[in-house]
Amino acid sequence: DxxxxxxxxxxxxxxxxxxxxxxxxxxxxxxxxWYQQSLDQGLQFLIQYYNGxxxxxxxxLERFSAQQFPDLHSELNLSSLELGDSALYFCASSVEGTRxxxxxxxxxxxxxxxx
Amino acid sequence: xQKVTQAQTEISxxxxxxxxxxxxxxxxxxxxxxxWYKQPPSGELxxxxxxxxxxxxxxxxxxxxxxxxxxxxSFNFTITASQVVDSAVYFCALSEAEYGGATNKLIFGTxxxxxxxx
Numbered sequence: 001d002x003x004x005x006x007x008x009x010x011x012x013x014x015x016x017x018x019x020x021x022x023x024x025x026x027x028x029x030x031x032x033x034w035y036q037q038s039l040d041q042g043l044q045f046l047i048q049y050y051n052g053x054x055x056x057x058x059x060x061l062e063r064f065s066a067q068q069f070p071d072l073h074s075e076l077n078l079s080s081l082e083l084g085d086s087a088l089y090f091c092a093s094s095v096e097g098t099r100x101x102x103x104x105x106x107x108x109x110x111x112x113x114x115x
Numbered sequence: 116x117q118k119v120t121q122a123q124t125e126i127s128x129x130x131x132x133x134x135x136x137x138x139x140x141x142x143x144x145x146x147x148x149x150x151w152y153k154q155p156p157s158g159e160l161x162x163x164x165x166x167x168x169x170x171x172x173x174x175x176x177x178x179x180x181x182x183x184x185x186x187x188x189s190f191n192f193t194i195t196a197s198q199v200v201d202s203a204v205y206f207c208a209l210s211e212a213e214y215g216g217a218t219n220k221l222i223f224g225t226x227x228x229x230x231x232x233x
Binding site for chain 2: 002048090105109111
């Protein structure tokens with residue numbers, strides 16, 4: 001158990017819909033990362049938040065957005081869903097700054113299926 | 116630009132065989148970190164090892180060993196006496212984060228599916 005919690009574990013929805021994925025980081029971790037794992041794109045970094053602020057951005061579509069709340073949990077919002085958005089979405093957390101260890105702790109992922 | 120290449124898409128071995136998973140990386144930074152993660156059929160990503168660019172010592176942990184060679188930009192992973200439970204997808208990853216740095220985002224390779232047959 002990494003200590004990172006993601007909900008829901010599975011989600012099935014239709015094209016054009018909007019979904020929200022939730023992530024609670026490990027206790028004490030200020031950084032949250034979102035990754036997308038699909039068959040054709042592999043594991044792609046989407047975005048990172050640190051203590052409520054966006055810190056790094058990867059290959060995140062404009063239809064996707066994320067935020068990190070004061071209690072440090074994060075949400076990834078996916079809108080106008082397309083079939084190609086079907087993927088496993090991982091959240092990871094990390095200690096940054098002087099306590100940095102270089103390791104990302106991954107949640108179990110949220111599997112999104114768009115029909 | 117950063118890039119991680121895992122040329123082996125799938126490897127199949129018989130239990131007790133040794134197997135090496137290859138990883139080649141590209142980066143322009145002198146300070147960087149390399150990782151291996153395991154993704155078993157259940158789907159979660161499990162951290163195996165981290166190595167920084169200044170430490171080229173090979174590491175052994177039980178049946179696992181890692182060979183880091185800066186000269187060839189490679190960070191290969193060997194499983195000795197493989198077991199069925201080793202069956203998983205293994206990812207190599209690169210980060211250019213520095214100690215106390217702003218981000219630890221990882222760039223992953225495409226993964227190698229290891230199937231260990233009984």
